[in-house]
Amino acid sequence: MTSQIFTYNFDTPTFKGTTNIDGWYARRLILTILEPSEITPLTAQRFCDFIIEAGFPPDVVNIINGYGHTVGQVISEHPDNSKVAFTGSTLVGKKIQEASAKSNLKAGMDLKSYRYNSTCRVMSYLHSAREDGAQFHVGGEKHENAKKGYFIQPTVFTGENSMRSVQEEIFRPVAALIKFKTEEEAIALANDSSYGLVAAVFSESSSTGDTRVGGWSCLC
Numbered sequence: 444m445t446s447q448i449f450t451y452n453f454d455t456p457t458f459k460g461t462t463n464i465d466g467w468y469a470r471r472l473i474l475t476i477l478e479p480s481e482i483t484p485l486t487a488q489r490f491c492d493f494i495i496e497a498g499f500p501p502d503v504v505n506i507i508n509g510y511g512h513t514v515g516q517v518i519s520e521h522p523d524n525s526k527v528a529f530t531g532s533t534l535v536g537k538k539i540q541e542a543s544a545k546s547n548l549k550a551g552m553d554l555k556s557y558r559y560n561s562t563c564r565v566m567s568y569l570h571s572a573r574e575d576g577a578q579f580h581v582g583g584e585k586h587e588n589a590k591k592g593y594f595i596q597p598t599v600f601t602g603e604n605s606m607r608s609v610q611e612e613i614f615r616p617v618a619a620l621i622k623f624k625t626e627e628e629a630i631a632l633a634n635d636s637s638y639g640l641v642a643a644v645f646s647e648s649s650s651t652g653d654t655r656v657g658g659w660s661c662l663c
Contacts, residue, residue: 444474445526446518448511448539449487451480476524477506478515484508511535522546565595565615568608577602577619604632612638 479487487506494504507514515535519527519542529539569583582596597616602609609619623629 444476444521444524446476446478446524446528448515448518448527448529448531449477449479450530451482474502475504476518477504478518479506479508481508481510515539516542519543520546565613565617568611568613568617569595569598572600572602572606572608572619575602575606575608577606577608582616604635610636 477487477491491504491506507518509515518524519539524546527539527543529536566585573579573583577600579598579600582598583600584596586594586596588594595615595617599618599620600608601620601622604610604621606619608617609621621632623632
């Protein structure tokens, strides 16, 4: 049995749900449990409709709605669960790792600095960036058409790598640009962070994009 605990963002239930059940095609012995965010449960329900249309047998894919401190905790601690995959906050990720250690699970983490009040926190990051001397090139404010909520304009700013707004992940359309002169400096900047979900190299030269990491040659 495997399981997946989703965040609220809409594409995650379909993308993560697909990657969590694709092993069924290989072994035909996998039972998957999906727990979507209580904030956006309907996307995963619709995803299950597609699962039925695709011809999956009954009970192979199961959706359980609920809160993290109830359903999520039971999933994380269940001894019959061979793997739990999670996308969400670092704090909750640590709790799942603790539970997986007690129940001998293999936990996969995709951690983001998300909280229930993250939409309110985004503006504080932007204010912090301004106070630290960041230069905003695009956006930087609440969306002008957003009368309710905290919809943020797509934002791009430049600043120093030591800034809080650069060091911490902002789970919104906000990008921080840092200048560098050498490849070694770029790698040092990329490694100087507690987070790192994905990396890519954009270059006009294939030899520049051919970067060696830990002995492996990766063409990005």
